[in-house]
Amino acid sequence: MEALSIKEICQAVGGTLKKGDKDSVARGISTDTRSIAAGDIFFALKGDRFNGHSYAGSAAASGAGALVVSEKVDLPKDWPGAVIMVDDTRWALGELAGYYRSKFNVKVIAVTGSVGKTSTKEMIASVLEKKWRVLKNEMNYNNEIGVPLTLFRLDRSHQIVVLEMAMRGIGEIRRLAAIAKPSVGVITNIGLSHIERLGSQGAIADAKSELLAELPPDGTVILNAEDCYYIVLRDRFNGNKVSFGSCQGADVIGTRIKCNAAGKCTFTLLVEGGAIEVRLPVPGTHNVYNALAAAAVARHMGVDLYVIRDGLQGFKLPSMRMELT
Structure with missing residues (x-):
């Protein structure tokens, strides 16, 4: 994935930056902490039987550069990444994908x-x-x-x-x-x-x-x-x-x-x-x-x-x- 700035991501998904540097960049997308790479944006998706917000701390500890969430999450105190708050993380994932495709x-x-x-x-x-x-x-x-x-x-x-x-x-x-x-x-x-x-x-x-x-x-x-x-x-x-x-x-x-x-x-x-x-x-x-x-x-x-x-x-x-x- 080509690099996207946190500011760019916030605008694409209609989110609010709650923490972090708007000028920092992310170079990957993850919805699974088992395969997250350093600098990835982690989307905390929710389903009938899972809630990705439970793994937000693990994503941060694994090197995620930013989190897209729809509820409050517990994070390591010294984690320097960005937190973007949205109404619906699954919808936000699609919005960002549509924005990226348009490039x-x-x-x-x-x-x-x-x-x-x-x-x-x-x-x-x-x-x-x-x-x-x-x-x-x-x-x-x-x-x-x-x-x-x-x-x-x-x-x-x-x-x-x-x-x-x-x-x-x-x-x-x-x-x-x-x-x-x-x-x-x-x-x-x-x-x-x-x-x-x-x-x-x-x-x-x-x-x-x-x-x-x-x-x-x-x-x-x-x-x-x-x-x-x-x-x-x-x-x-x-x-x-x-x-x-x-x-x-x-x-x-x-x-x-x-x-x-x-x-x-x-x-x-x-x-x-x-x-x-x-x-x-x-x-x-x-x-x-x-x-x-x-x-x-x-x-x-x-x-x-x-x-x-x-x-x-x-x-x-x-x-x-x-x-x-």
Whole structure:
């Protein structure tokens, strides 16, 4: 992370400096005292089963240069760092991440949907890494904590950011998109994940389509032409739309799909002006659709079909992760 002054941080998060030098700087972000580095800003996050304020003293003793808190904390008497008071530390983390992201002229691609998010995100990154320096979120860093922490890894070498965005309820995708400011949005599909929280598939579609509302007017959305909510989502966005699927009429088509005994599929990628055979290294016809979504993003960005093929064929799922639905 590039250095940020304490004054700058206070302004970004709407906080009040309770202690410390406003001209001092921080060069890292931490939400976990087990991995804190000297000079980091420690955000004392609160959850249903934890309260980071209980570890503020430990963070200070471990070398934190500043603390962002929402309640009074006990600190070592001789600790020279800064204390910034905010109303909500989790919200403040997102505010600072959004401010930090705005310092970089990068294209952000946001990926959401009921299933296939991780594979699609990884496939997009695998293709785009052939041409650009790409930052992506790792592991399960896809929520209101993980997305900000990913953005803090931005440096001047990055040209593209690919972010998976997850949600459990209304408003969460909108918040993540407001922080990351994507210009390209991908919605893989609308399924039944989290229906116990949202009540209906239509409500899930509403939650996922929050991404569309945060795209700029000249932004682009990538949609599954075979999804039952395709028309609903398409009609909610007035910008550029690119569709994918195995059906005629999609902008990016997968045809002649064949799977071997191990379940690994070969298909013909068909776009305006060309076609190419792709052999996926992971099993499942569902991954053909994930690959089509990635190809749609790449074609939108002007990537050659041969580069797309090589990126998809070189794709690897993160360790310990295999999506089967």
